[in-house]
Amino acid sequence: MTQRSALLRQEDVGCSPLQNLKDNVQMDFVWWVASGIGHLGICVVIFNQIHSTSLPRTWRKRTEKVLFSITVTFGLYLLWQMISMGTLRFWPVVASNSFNGVYLPLCLASACFFALRWLYRKWRYRQPSQVVSHSVSIVDIQQELGKSLYHGAKANLFKSLPGNKAHQIAVERMTFGVAGLPKDLEGLKICHLSDFHLTGQLDQEFFERIVKMANEFEPDLILVTGDLVDEAKCLDWVEPIFGSLSATHGVFYVLGNHDRRMEDEKAYRQRLKDSGMVGVSGDWHTISIKDATIAITGNELPWFLDAKGLKDYNQPPEVADEDLLKILLSHSPDQITWAREFGFDLMLAGHTHGGQARIPLIGPIVAPSRFGILYAGGTFMIGQMLMHVTRGISGDKCIRINCPPEIGLIKLTGRD
Ligand SMILES: [Fe+2]
Incomplete structure (x- = not known):
């Protein structure tokens, strides 16, 4: 007016x-x-x-x-x-x-x-037809363990916020249809974990329970997309938590922005390696299953390596195109524009925490991405590449308003 x-x-x-x-x-x-x-x-x-x-x-x-x-x-x-x-x-x-x-x-x-x-x-948004099935079950870890998992005044204050689901983990079981999936990889099971944010505010037992749930899935691969440790005082948790992850063909990771808080990056990566995890940033790691090859690589931009300067992202060396599944681990979904150039079949990312707080009917408002809340969480088809963005396990603050943390249990199946 x-x-x-x-x-x-x-x-x-x-x-x-x-x-x-x-x-x-x-x-x-x-x-x-x-x-x-x-x-x-x-x-x-x-x-x-x-x-x-x-x-x-x-x-x-x-x-x-x-x-x-x-x-x-x-x-x-x-x-x-x-x-x-x-x-x-x-x-x-x-x-x-x-x-x-x-x-x-x-x-x-x-x-x-x-x-x-x-x-x-x-x-406009429709879950891609490549998501063949998707079911969610909620596990209240605090109720299961029968004790408070929060430490410190701040964490206990956040715990009492209405709608906070920081200890109620959503176990998301998904089946993704992948065009041209090598037949020897039919039914491949991937556990996708991200954003542990070990700060000491949430009890170590919470994360150990997450690891147990991941292992119970009996995955072929466990893929971890960054933000593992926030506070140096939790470095001693690396071995009992990440060292307990178990998958038939290994546990692979990239780092995220919060991992920069570890002063000695080299010693930190070594510690993760000693716990049994394989860092894939800037390099290919190939796994042979019968006649098929899974090639996994990682992108830690913009916080660590300059991936654009790295060679051979188009194709892992000495691997034929047929019977190949290419997987990218990236902390941030913002790397989709980079990823699209290299023909990945599957990209897994975290970082956005699902927005961390979701208003009923409206959804998330804030997400640390140049795309805003567009890729705050969920599965998206980007050109020929399927991307799943997990809400992750935790955060530097124990806040998850109407936005439960997530364990992703993904099964792959072939499709035309
Ligand atoms: Fe994070």
Whole structure:
């Protein structure tokens, strides 16, 4: 509604001034809410983009604080404007100075854009037909173990947040149809784990239970897509947790952004190696099963190796194209544009934690990806490549609002 039309409404014959004021306040409430959503949306977009980069943690934290300050200051500024002008009306505040005249309409336009994009994505998204079956069962590990799994005041505070499912793991059993899957790989079982975030806030037993569930699947491969240890004090957990993972053809991993917190990267990778895990970043690891070959490689961009500088991503050396299954492990789903060039059959990623908090009916709002929440979690067909993004096991904060952590049990089957 324009200022002029709002004023005209006030002059309507037959309406009391009190009724007019009530109507206008109700209408302006919609403008204020819409502009607030637009403002928050702009801040979230900046947040997501910043968190998808390789910026050092200290700078990302500073950016978070600046964004939070801007969000709060903007709200207080508008409140002050309304008090000083003595009005709750939206358009008079817009007209009051040039900043308001530009930024508030920009917020409205942003709110419209975000709403339309959300609706479009909801309308367009279909689980790919390559997902042949998908079932989910929830295991409440805290209830199972019969004790609190949270340590420290912060973790216990987060635990009590309504809807927090940080200890309720979703066991997702999926069957993926892969075109041209070598017949010797029919029924190949992969366990996909990610984002353990060992901080000490969640008990070691929680992660040991996860490992037990992964092993009970009796997988051919266990593939781990980064963010393993957040706090150096948990390095002693590497052996009992990751060293207990068991798969017929091995346990393979890439690192993620949180693994950069380990000061001695070389010693850290050695520790993981000593626990039985195979790092595949920047290199091919091939496994022969009868006449078939599985080739696994990893991409830790943008936090570790420059994968673009690495050779032979098109094809592992000395492996024929037929009877080959190519799998990419990448911490971030943002590497899809890189991955598409090299004809991977399957890409597994984590990092986005499913958004970590999901609003009922709306879904996630924040995800540290340059695609925002688009790949916050789930299975996607990207060209000829199937990509699964797991919500992961935990986070640096024990927050999982309506967004349970995930163990992915994937079975592959052939399809035309
Ligand atoms: Fe993570």
